[in-house]
Amino acid sequence: GIQVEQSPPDLILQEGANSTLRCNFSDSVNNLQWFHQNPWGQLINLFYIPSGTKQNGRLSATTVATERYSLLYISSSQTTDSGVYFCAVRGSTLGRLYFGRGTQLTVWP
Amino acid sequence: NAGVTQTPKFRVLKTGQSMTLLCAQDMNHEYMYWYRQDPGMGLRLIHYSVGEGTTAKGEVPDGYNVSRLKKQNFLLGLESAAPSQTSVYFCASSLTSSYTQYFGPGTRLTVL
Numbered sequence: 001g002i003q004v005e006q007s008p009p010d011l012i013l014q015e016g017a018n019s020t021l022r023c024n025f026s027d028s029v030n031n032l033q034w035f036h037q038n039p040w041g042q043l044i045n046l047f048y049i050p051s052g053t054k055q056n057g058r059l060s061a062t063t064v065a066t067e068r069y070s071l072l073y074i075s076s077s078q079t080t081d082s083g084v085y086f087c088a089v090r091g092s093t094l095g096r097l098y099f100g101r102g103t104q105l106t107v108w109p
Numbered sequence: 110n111a112g113v114t115q116t117p118k119f120r121v122l123k124t125g126q127s128m129t130l131l132c133a134q135d136m137n138h139e140y141m142y143w144y145r146q147d148p149g150m151g152l153r154l155i156h157y158s159v160g161e162g163t164t165a166k167g168e169v170p171d172g173y174n175v176s177r178l179k180k181q182n183f184l185l186g187l188e189s190a191a192p193s194q195t196s197v198y199f200c201a202s203s204l205t206s207s208y209t210q211y212f213g214p215g216t217r218l219t220v221l
Contacts, residue, residue, distance in 0.1 A: 001168070004151070030207060041197060043212040086151055090206070096142065096167060097201075097210060099151025 002027045002091050006100035013077050013107050021072040021103045023087030031090035032063050033097065034072050038083045046072070046085075077107045111135055113213035115200050121219045122190045130185040130216050132200030140203045141183040142167075142210065143175060145196040152199060158183055159206075190220045 003026035013019055023032070034046040047054050047061040049070065054061055058078075063070040074081055084104050088097040116131045132141065139160050144152035154167030158177040172194060174186045183202075187194060197217050201210040 031209075033209060035212075041215050041217075043199065043215075045209060045211065048209040088151070088210075096154045096157060097152070099153070101149065101151050 002029065002089055002098040004087060004089055004098050004100035006085075006087055006103050008103060009101065010104045011106070013105070015077055015079060015107055015109050017077050017107075018073070018075045019077060019105070021074070021085055021087075021105075023070040023072070023089075023100055025068050025070075025087075025089045025098075027068075027091060029065065029068075029089040029091060031097075032065075032070050033088045034061055034070070035086040035088065036081075036083050037086060037102070043086075074105075077105075079107050079109055081105060082107050113200055113202055113211050115198075115213040115216050117216060118214065119217050121221065122187075123221050124191060126190050127186070127188050128190065128218075129187075130198055130200075130218075132183045132185070132202075132213060133181055134183075134200075134202040134211075135181060136202060136204070136211070137180070138202035138204050138211075139180075140206060140210075141177065142201040142203075143173070143183065143185045144199045144201065145169065146199060146215075147196050155185065155198075192220045194218065195220045 036044045051065045084102040088099045142157040143155040156175040161180040200213040203210045
């Protein structure tokens with residue numbers, strides 16, 4: 001299967017700081033999604049971004065499929081941004097997603 | 110439009126007991142998936158379905174069975190629960206394999 005590596009594994013920030021999360025993957029992908037898992041365990045879709053750049057408020061994401069990586073930018077962090085951020089990619093096999101291990105983000109007030 | 114719902118939210122089983130987890134979606138999606146999440150890890154695919162009446166094995170299928178008798182429902186069964194199946198189970202659905210997967214709220218299962 002496709003290997004997905006996320007970095008850093010842990011990130012601690014003060015409110016208001018900016019951050020960049022990285023996702024590297026080992027093979028060509030047809031789909032890439034970023035999720036936020038909040039402290040209650042709920043998985044929230046952030047971006048569907050197989051290529052290019054998208055922005056949604058303070059969050060933006062860029063995927064460079066030819067170089068097999070994606071970046072998630074969080075600007076002006078808030079305590080509600082805390083949680084685990086997952087990158088998941090889809091190869092050619094019938095839609096299954098391969099997940100990374102996630103980046104644990106903690107934002108202090 | 111409730112999206113993807115899962116029943117139950119929590120369950121505690123004894124080793125050897127059986128149970129069924131229910132996933133329902135109201136988005137008319139063809140594809141449905143069951144994943145499990147263990148501490149410190151991402152989600153791993155257990156089984157999936159590409160349409161009503163079809164199922165297929167994912168990455169970690171052993172000890173689980175599934176059925177998709179209706180398009181909107183995807184059931185995950187544990188015939189004889191083991192402590193190794195203690196996990197959080199997520200169901201997801203997508204319109205086709207190329208589209209965004211939407212996840213349910215999860216079921217936290219503990220097997221004693």
